[in-house]
Amino acid sequence: MTTDGASVGTSGHDDPAARMGTELSDAVVLFHDALGSLMGLSAPDHKALGILRREGPMSASALARRTGLTAGAVTGLVDRLERGGHARRERDPDDRRRLVIAAGGPVSPGLAAAFAGLGKGMAEVTAQFTPAELAVVARWVELTTATLREQVDEIARLRASEAAGSPSPDGSSTG
Amino acid sequence: MTTDGASVGTSGHDDPAARMGTELSDAVVLFHDALGSLMGLSAPDHKALGILRREGPMSASALARRTGLTAGAVTGLVDRLERGGHARRERDPDDRRRLVIAAGGPVSPGLAAAFAGLGKGMAEVTAQFTPAELAVVARWVELTTATLREQVDEIARLRASEAAGSPSPDGSSTG
DNA sequence: GTGAACAGTTTAGCATACTGAACTATAGAC
DNA sequence: GTCTATAGTTCAGTATGCTAAACTGTTCAC
Numbered sequence: 001m002t003t004d005g006a007s008v009g010t011s012g013h014d015d016p017a018a019r020m021g022t023e024l025s026d027a028v029v030l031f032h033d034a035l036g037s038l039m040g041l042s043a044p045d046h047k048a049l050g051i052l053r054r055e056g057p058m059s060a061s062a063l064a065r066r067t068g069l070t071a072g073a074v075t076g077l078v079d080r081l082e083r084g085g086h087a088r089r090e091r092d093p094d095d096r097r098r099l100v101i102a103a104g105g106p107v108s109p110g111l112a113a114a115f116a117g118l119g120k121g122m123a124e125v126t127a128q129f130t131p132a133e134l135a136v137v138a139r140w141v142e143l144t145t146a147t148l149r150e151q152v153d154e155i156a157r158l159r160a161s162e163a164a165g166s167p168s169p170d171g172s173s174t175g
Numbered sequence: 176m177t178t179d180g181a182s183v184g185t186s187g188h189d190d191p192a193a194r195m196g197t198e199l200s201d202a203v204v205l206f207h208d209a210l211g212s213l214m215g216l217s218a219p220d221h222k223a224l225g226i227l228r229r230e231g232p233m234s235a236s237a238l239a240r241r242t243g244l245t246a247g248a249v250t251g252l253v254d255r256l257e258r259g260g261h262a263r264r265e266r267d268p269d270d271r272r273r274l275v276i277a278a279g280g281p282v283s284p285g286l287a288a289a290f291a292g293l294g295k296g297m298a299e300v301t302a303q304f305t306p307a308e309l310a311v312v313a314r315w316v317e318l319t320t321a322t323l324r325e326q327v328d329e330i331a332r333l334r335a336s337e338a339a340g341s342p343s344p345d346g347s348s349t350g
Numbered sequence: 351g352t353g354a355a356c357a358g359t360t361t362a363g364c365a366t367a368c369t370g371a372a373c374t375a376t377a378g379a380c
Numbered sequence: 381g382t383c384t385a386t387a388g389t390t391c392a393g394t395a396t397g398c399t400a401a402a403c404t405g406t407t408c409a410c
Contacts, residue, residue, distance in 0.1 A: 017301060017309075018294070024316050026229055027323035028203040033222065034330040043218035044367090047208065054201055060388060073368055075389055080367095097376045097387040110337060114330050119193070121322035126192060128318065133311045134192075140304065140312045141199050147296035148202035155209040155289050162285060219397090235358060248398055250359055272357040272406045352410090360403070366396085373390075379383085 038110055040084055048077055049086055049103055057102035213285055223252055224261055224278055232277035
C-alpha cells in the first residue's frame with residue numbers, strides 16, 4: 001500500500017496537496033454513493049437525478065440529451081425516479097405534449113437523517129474556523145470547483161475528438 | 176438552478192456554506208464520472224477500481240466482500256479491469272490459490288492528459304494562496320474528509336439496521 | 351499420501367435496462 | 381379542417397452483468 005509502483009492516477013504522489021485532494025475526492029464520491037444506495041437509486045439513476053437537481057426542471061427530451069439516453073430509456077428512467085418519489089412529471093401548461101420533470105418529492109426519514117447528520121458534522125467543522133479563515137476556504141472551494149468543471153469540459157472535448165478522429169475499425173466506442 | 180422550489184437534499188438551502196459544499200461535491204462527482212468514462216469504465220467497475228486504489232492490493236474474496244459481489248461476479252469484474260489495463264492479477268506467492276489484485280497498469284494518453292490538466296489547474300489555484308492560507312485550507316479539507324467518512328459509516332449503519340429490523344411502520348423502504 | 355477445506359473460475363439461468371421502431375396525443379401551418 | 385412535425389410512451393429484441401452452483405487447483409490436518 002505504501003509503494004505499489006504503478007499506481008494509477010492521483011495516488012502515488014508524495015505531494016501532500018495532491019494526496020489531500022485525492023482523499024477529499026474519494027470521501028465525496030463515497031458519500032454520494034452511500035446517499036444513492038440509501039435512496040434506492042442505481043448509479044445512473046442517481047446521476048440523472050443529480051442533473052435534474054443541478055439544472056432544474058426540464059423536459060424529457062432535454063433530459064435525454066443530457067444523459068445521452070434515447071427517449072424510450074428516459075421514460076423508464078423517469079418511471080423509476082417517480083416510483084421512488086425522487087422526481088415528478090408534470091405537463092407543460094404551454095405545450096401539453098411536453099413534460100416538465102422536476103427533482104423533489106418527499107424526503108425519506110433515512111435521507112433526512114443523513115442530511116441532518118451531514119449538516120451537524122459540517123457545522124462542527126465550520127465552528128472551528130474564524131470568519132476570515134472561512135472566507136479563505138470559500139475562495140479555495142470556489143476556485144477548485146471551477147477548475148474541476150473546466151477539467152470535466154476538457155475531458156468531454158477529449159473524448160469527443162477521440163471518438164471522431166480515432167478510426168477504430170470495429171467502432172466499439174463509448175459504453 | 177436559482178430557485179427550483181422543492182429541490183431535494185443539499186440544494187434548496189440559502190446557507191452559502193451548504194451551497195458551496197453542494198457545488199464542490201457536484202463538481203467532484205462529475206469529474207470522477209468523466210474520468211470513469213474516459214477510462215472506459217462503468218460506474219460499478221470504477222468504484223471497484225477506487226477501492227483497489229484506496230485500500231491497496233487485495234485478494235478476490237476481499238474484493239468481493241468490499242464490493243458486496245459474489246465470487247463469480249468478481250472474476251468478471253477483474254477480467255474487465257485487467258482487459259482495460261486498469262488492474263492486474265498476480266498469484267500470492269505464499270498461497271498459490273490466492274490472487275493479489277492490484278490497481279495500476281499503463282495509463283492511457285488521454286488519462287495522463289486529464290491528470291496533467293488537473294494538476295496544472297490545481298497548481299494555479301494553489302498559487303493564489305499564501306502558505307498560511309493553504310494550511311487553513313488543508314485543515315478544513317482534513318476535517319471535512321473525516322466528517323464525510325463518518326457520515327458514510329453512519330449511513331451504512333442506518334441501512335444495516337433498516338435491512339435487519341425495519342421498524343418503520345409503513346415499511347416503505349425502497350429496496 | 352489421502353481427504354477436507356478453501357480460493358478462484360466457469361457455466362446456466364435470470365433480471366435489468368438499453369436501443370430502435372411503431373404508436374398516441376398535441377401543436378402549428380396552411 | 382386537414383396535414384405534418386414534435387413529445388413522449390410502449391413494445392420487441394438484445395446486451396450486460398448478476399447469482400448460484402458445479403468445477404479446478406492448492407493448502408492443511410492427519
